[in-house]
Amino acid sequence: MSVTDELLAANAEYAETFSGPLPMPPARHVAVVACMDARLNVYGALGLHEGEVHVIRNAGGVVSEDVIRSLAISQRLLGTREIVLIHHTDCGMLTFTDDEFRQAIQDDTGIKPPWAAEAFPDPETDVRQSIARVKASPFLPYKDAVRGFVFDVATGRLAEVS
Template sequence: MNARLNPYGLLGLSGGDAHVIRNAGGVVTADQRRSITISQRILGTTEIILIHHADCGLATFTDDVFKRQIEEEVGIKPDWAAEASTDPAEDVAQSIGRIRSDPFIPHTESVRGFVYDVVTAQLREVQA
């Protein structure tokens, strides 16, 4: 979701080379797993690369406070988690685990995760 990160340029890809799924925090939720499953089972992809980034907005709040603020404003609490996190490498490792344990995603042997440093524009691979 972050506009500072250009996955195509960062990985040397052209349009059409990859399916890019973006969301706040790069969190792997049921919807992202659904999209990956479709990408692999219907469209033939086999590799997954996760890129989270340093200086993420999700490190600036907690889920509980965020949900409480929304509930105070609109009268109901969201039925989803923002999954705020202060450690992007830990979050990448958790995301890799979610993908690898999903029985519907057929190709999990090539799942790699990285943290992008928004200051240096460098990728650091996370071993999970």
């Protein structure tokens, strides 16, 4: 049995007590952008329930062009007005450089990826970078309520980056 099959078994259990459908637009009008890290349970850490906020996640929680695309759809079509950015301590993105990662892939496959890995030396600096990218985007209409945080994987607590 693969892990995927185990997840499907858990899903069958979840569906037994599931009550839907809820409306498509997020009820709390928030979009969260967070790192993909396994230790960051966004619903748990923010006390969320189904139907409340959009959750966008990638390696690092960086504001990439794909995150801008997702936020544009979130704000323009589905009514979100606040953005919450979450990086975290002990992030994998602190353990390598973009050049090293792209070179390792080139050494392995013969092909250098056309994208940067988006590694960063500390999470606070990259939260500021992410806020700056949101603020600079011409495609997002709502940028007054954009706040960034670092999640501590030891304590489960969010610390705001000012």
